[in-house]
Amino acid sequence: MSVKPDMPGWKDIPRGGLILEAGNAFQYRTGDWRSRRPVWQKDRCKQCLLCWIFCPDGAVKVEEGRVVGFDYDHCKGCGICATECPPAASAIEMVPESEFAK
Amino acid sequence: MTIKALSGNEAVAQAMRQIDPVVVAAYPITPQTEIVQLFSGFVSDGLVRTEFVPVESEHSALSAVVGAAVAGVRAMTATSSNGLALMYEVLHIAAGLRLPIVMPVVTRALSAPINIHCDHSDVMGARDSGWIILFSENAQEAYDNVLQAVRIGEHADVRLPVMVALDGFVLSHGVERVSLLEDAAVEAFIGEYQPTVDVLGDEPVTVGALALQDSFFEFRRQMAEGLYHAPRVIEEVGREFEGISGRPYGLVEAYRTEDARAVLVALGSTAGSAKEAVDLAREEGLRVGLVKVRAIRPFPAAALRELLGGCEVVGVLDRSLDYSGQGGALYTEVKAALHPLEGRPRARGFVYGLGGREIGMEDLVGLMRELVPSGADVTYLGVRE
Amino acid sequence: MTDLLEIRWHGRGGQGAKTAAMLLAEIVSAAGKFIQGFPEYGPERMGAPVLAYNRISNRPISLHCQVTNPGVVVVLDATLLETQDVAEGVPEDGIILINTQRSPAEMRRKLDLEGRRLYTVDADQISLETLGKPIPNTPMIGALMKVTALMDYEPFIEAAEAQLKRKFATKPHLVPGNVDAVRRAYREVKSE
Numbered sequence: 001m002s003v004k005p006d007m008p009g010w011k012d013i014p015r016g017g018l019i020l021e022a023g024n025a026f027q028y029r030t031g032d033w034r035s036r037r038p039v040w041q042k043d044r045c046k047q048c049l050l051c052w053i054f055c056p057d058g059a060v061k062v063e064e065g066r067v068v069g070f071d072y073d074h075c076k077g078c079g080i081c082a083t084e085c086p087p088a089a090s091a092i093e094m095v096p097e098s099e100f101a102k
Numbered sequence: 103m104t105i106k107a108l109s110g111n112e113a114v115a116q117a118m119r120q121i122d123p124v125v126v127a128a129y130p131i132t133p134q135t136e137i138v139q140l141f142s143g144f145v146s147d148g149l150v151r152t153e154f155v156p157v158e159s160e161h162s163a164l165s166a167v168v169g170a171a172v173a174g175v176r177a178m179t180a181t182s183s184n185g186l187a188l189m190y191e192v193l194h195i196a197a198g199l200r201l202p203i204v205m206p207v208v209t210r211a212l213s214a215p216i217n218i219h220c221d222h223s224d225v226m227g228a229r230d231s232g233w234i235i236l237f238s239e240n241a242q243e244a245y246d247n248v249l250q251a252v253r254i255g256e257h258a259d260v261r262l263p264v265m266v267a268l269d270g271f272v273l274s275h276g277v278e279r280v281s282l283l284e285d286a287a288v289e290a291f292i293g294e295y296q297p298t299v300d301v302l303g304d305e306p307v308t309v310g311a312l313a314l315q316d317s318f319f320e321f322r323r324q325m326a327e328g329l330y331h332a333p334r335v336i337e338e339v340g341r342e343f344e345g346i347s348g349r350p351y352g353l354v355e356a357y358r359t360e361d362a363r364a365v366l367v368a369l370g371s372t373a374g375s376a377k378e379a380v381d382l383a384r385e386e387g388l389r390v391g392l393v394k395v396r397a398i399r400p401f402p403a404a405a406l407r408e409l410l411g412g413c414e415v416v417g418v419l420d421r422s423l424d425y426s427g428q429g430g431a432l433y434t435e436v437k438a439a440l441h442p443l444e445g446r447p448r449a450r451g452f453v454y455g456l457g458g459r460e461i462g463m464e465d466l467v468g469l470m471r472e473l474v475p476s477g478a479d480v481t482y483l484g485v486r487e
Numbered sequence: 488m489t490d491l492l493e494i495r496w497h498g499r500g501g502q503g504a505k506t507a508a509m510l511l512a513e514i515v516s517a518a519g520k521f522i523q524g525f526p527e528y529g530p531e532r533m534g535a536p537v538l539a540y541n542r543i544s545n546r547p548i549s550l551h552c553q554v555t556n557p558g559v560v561v562v563l564d565a566t567l568l569e570t571q572d573v574a575e576g577v578p579e580d581g582i583i584l585i586n587t588q589r590s591p592a593e594m595r596r597k598l599d600l601e602g603r604r605l606y607t608v609d610a611d612q613i614s615l616e617t618l619g620k621p622i623p624n625t626p627m628i629g630a631l632m633k634v635t636a637l638m639d640y641e642p643f644i645e646a647a648e649a650q651l652k653r654k655f656a657t658k659p660h661l662v663p664g665n666v667d668a669v670r671r672a673y674r675e676v677k678s679e
Contacts, residue, residue, distance in 0.1 A: 001529050003459065009486035017215030032570045033534035035499055076534055097566040107509070107516040107524070218528070240549070272551050276525035277512045279547075374549035462552050 026074070030057065034077030036094040040069055044091035051081035051092060103347075108280040110241040110273035114180070114206045114266075115140035116280075117248035119150055120288035121204075124175035124295075127155035127166035132218045133270040134182040134208040160185035164192040164205075171201035172309045174300030176252070178203065182270060183210035186224045190231070196263045197232025197325060199309065200298070202255030203263040205233075206248055209370070209421075210270040211457045219458020220270040222369065222421040225398075226431045232325050234264040234332050235399040237369045241278040244268040246349060247396075249283070252292045253339045259331040261298060269371040271458065287346055329400045336397055353402035355394040356409050358384065362391030364473040365410055365447075367436055368419040369395055372454075372461060376419070379466035390470045395432065403439035410440060416449045417473045419483075423453055429480040454483040492635065493554045494541040497573050498563035501533045503624035507563070508539035510654065511628050514646045518638055521548050536571050543637065561631055562586060563610075563623050568597060577603055582634055584676070586610040586623045591679040606634045608676040610668075617668040618661070625651075625665050626672035633673045644670060 014020050045067060052060040052067060059075035061068050082092040108116065115137050118126070126145075128138040145154040153170075157163045163179045170177035181189060186207055196203050209225055211217040229235060234254060238244040244266065251264035268274055283291070301309055313321055333353055340351030357377050359365055368376050373394035383390045393409050395402065410416050418437075420430020428434050429451030440446045452469060454461050465483060494511075498504030505526040512524030523542040529535075540554045556576045565587040567573065574583060579602040585594055591605040598605075608630040610623035617626075632643050648666050655661045 001458075001527070003484075005486070007486060011487070030535075032536060033499070033532065035534050035564065035566060076532075078534075097569075101566060101569060105516070107513040107522060240551075269551075271528055272525075275528070276523055276551075277509050278523050279516050279521050371551035375551045377549045460553050462555065463550075 029073050030076050031071075031073045034072075034075060035097050036077045036079060037072070037097055037100060038070055038075065038077070038079065038081050039093045039095050040067065041091045041093070044089050046086070046089045046091070048086060048089070050084045050086065054080050054084045056080065103284065104282045106280055106282060107277050108241055108245075108282075109136070109275055109277050110238070110244045110268045111136035111208070111275065112140060112277075113241045113245035113280045113282075114248055114268065115144070116282055117245045117288075118178060118180075118206075119144045120283070120285050121176065121178070121249070121252055121292060122150045123152055123178045125153050125155065125167065125170035125177040126179060127157050127163045127170070127177070128179045129157050129160050129163045129181070129185060131160070131182045131185040133210060133274045134180050134185070134206070136274070137180045137206060137208070160188040161192060164189045164196065164203075167203055167205075168192060168196050168199065168201060171196070171203055172199065172299050173302045174295075174297035176295045178205065180206040180208070182208040183212055183218075183224045186228055187212060190228065193228055193231040193233060193263075195310070198321070200261040200325065200328065201263055202252075202261055204248060204251040204255060204266065205263065206244070206266045206268065208270045208274045209267050217457040218270070220272050220371075220421070221456045221458065222267070223423070223456075225265065225267045226422040226424065228265070229399055229431065232262060232329070233399060234260070234262055234329065234336075234397065236264065236266050236336075236397055237395065238266060238268040238273065239371060239374045239394060241268075241273055241276070241280050242349070244273060245280055245282065246343065246347065246351065249288060249291065250336075250339050250343050250351065253342075254332065254335055256296065257331075257335045257339070258296075260328045260335050262325070262328045262332070267370065272371045281347070283347060291343070291346055332400050333397070333402060333404075351396065352405075353395075353397045354405045354409065355396065357392040357394065359391035359393060359409055359413070361389055362413050363389045364415045364417060364470060365391045365393055365413045366417045366419060366466075366470065366473075367393045367395060367406070367410075367432065369398070369421065369432060372419055372421065375461070375463070376466055379463055379470065382463065382467050383470040386467075386471070388470055388474075390473070398432070398435075401435050401439065403435075406436060406439045407443055410436075410447060411443050413447050415473050416440070416447050417469060418449060418451050420451060420453050421455045423456070429453060433480070449479075450477060451480045452483045453480065456485075459484055490545050491548070491550075492541075492543045492559065492637070493557045494543070494559045494561065494631070495554055495557035496539040496541075496561045496563065497567050497571060498537055498539070498624070499533075499567065500535045500537050502537075502563050503622065504537055504539040504563055507561070507624035507628060508541050510625070510650060511541055511631065513650045513653075514628070514643070515543050515637060517646045517649065518642060520545060520637075523548055523550075527553075536567055558582065559584065559631065559635060561627055563627060565589075568594075574598060574600055574603065579603065582606065584608070584627070584630055584634055586627060588612065591677055595679070604634075604679070606630065606676050606678055608672050610672055613668050613671045613675065617671065618664045626668040629669035629672035630676040633676050634678075640673065643673075
């Protein structure tokens with residue numbers, strides 16, 4: 001575990017190890033964990049929202065009741081979305097991250 | 103002798119296999135889990151005769167082991183951190199009943215905040231429970247200490263339980279070269295168990311009776327006497343163990359202290375790193391040395407006075423806080439040990455590594471550079487201000 | 488400790504970086520060297536970047552600090568290069584060994600690196616062909632042995648086979664494929 005000297009000191013953190021802000025799991029970019037990336041094919045999607053229901057990380061982006069893509073900063077690449085996507089649609093493909101490497 | 107690449111947990115499990123206790127009752131907790139997991143494998147593979155009792159908590163684990171021990175057999179368990187804290191009540195019962203139980207403790211910080219990594223708060227919190235407590239520098243010492251603990255605790259002049267501390271993750275999960283004794287050599291070394299109490303035997307006996315104002319004090323004084331004999335027994339057993347293993351053991355280990363102006367005092371795996379740091383500091387021309395404390399209960403005060411009496415400054419490394427406002431537990435005890443000496447060295451305390459915070463070579467060498475010239479009595483090494 | 492070799496393994500949770508470090512420790516220890524093998528434990532899970540370490544020496548090792556300046560870095564998964572600084576702390580003459588089908592020269596450009604010695608080996612492909620699955624950790628030990636010359640080829644393969652037999656005591660059919668993978672990676676590792 002890397003300890004950075006610019007992290008706050010003992011006088012500047014909440015007492016008792018409390019976390020005072022809600023929703024800060026968002027700051028932890030678990031997208032780094034991903035070795036396979038879900039790729040959404042818009043034209044095949046039936047908008048059933050099963051992927052959104054099953055995603056354990058809330059990483060399926062939905063706007064006005066419709067899937068619009070993935071939050072790759074937080075998607076861990078588990079592939080549950082691709083498994084749950086109905087075979088008739090098969091709108092999500094898991095692609096190795098190496099194919100996106102710069 | 104067989105040389106193997108083993109983690110501290112694996113080495114401890116191997117020692118337990120060779121001891122072949124009649125009863126092991128245990129509850130898993132990180133970073134001790136592997137010991138229990140491996141040992142229960144030995145049970146199901148028929149490599150030991152042990153009755154393995156899976157229990158619902160550490161309080162139950164040590165209670166079951168106490169029950170087995172009063173039934174006249176060798177019994178063991180192992181734990182860590184909050185598990186040791188949950189055993190607190192039974193720790194005193196095991197010692198008060200004078201049961202030579204051996205218990206490896208994989209050291210880990212206590213909650214809260216929750217943290218699974220190494221510090222010595224768990225063991226330090228149990229240091230006044232009447233148990234003998236040995237610390238291990240590496241996986242080899244963890245293995246060797248567990249075997250010697252059987253002989254130390256069971257010695258007729260001692261008859262007390264023994265904790266063997268090994269640093270969580272650093273030693274428990276790190277793989278190192280470990281030399282294992284042959285099974286037969288261990289069997290001969292530990293010998294046959296000689297119970298002093300056996301509730302299942304032919305002679306009726308009452309265990310755990312009430313002792314009030316008229317007698318409790320005397321039982322406690324007896325228990326203290328057992329601990330007072332322990333230093334001699336620890337050294338005797340260490341010499342005998344050296345005879346079969348080639349590895350010497352005592353209460354403390356001195357490293358390059360002969361002409362040292364400043365000496366560090368440390369426990370566990372940090373003592374190993376500190377040896378390297380002493381070598382590096384000596385290359386810079388600093389006359390420094392190290393004393394590794396192996397037994398913290400009983401506390402080796404006489405041995406420390408002898409080794410530290412001639413130096414100018416003693417730097418004591420504590421991987422726990424005792425909240426006395428005077429630094430850590432080891433520091434205050436080293437100071438107490440030095441107190442009777444005329445012209446005693448100055449003692450400085452360094453609290454480090456809580457919750458697994460890394461202590462690096464630069465930290466240790468840097469500390470030695472400024473040990474003699476000046477500095478505060480108590481320093482929190484590596485904490486962000 | 489002048490002869491001390493420190494190694495850092497970069498992998499993803501579940502890829503066997505820890506297993507590789509432990510297996511290497513066992514192999515080298517069986518050859519009479521002093522070793523340490525330890526992972527860095529954190530809250531990470533499957534797929535998260537993880538680190539494991541080795542220390543190897545001809546003398547007993549008393550150090551128990553973290554490894555901060557490894558002489559050798561092994562990267563089990565090239566996708567880690569997108570987010571991890573694998574060259575961190577590696578000295579000028581240090582070695583970086585990457586599991587990729589690309590060449591060391593391409594990797595040097597990608598990492599924008601000066602100095603150090605870069606090697607690559609396609610351990611995914613090797614393990615696919617020898618084990619039927621992309622499990623790069625075992626072959627990477629073969630490649631590591633070649634680039635560090637820690638042990639001679641024959642005694643190394645012998646020790647590796649012995650340790651793999653022990654590791655797969657209940658699945659002996661896996662041993663030949665793994666030994667093959669180690670041999671191939673030893674031969675196929677590419678230098679600049």
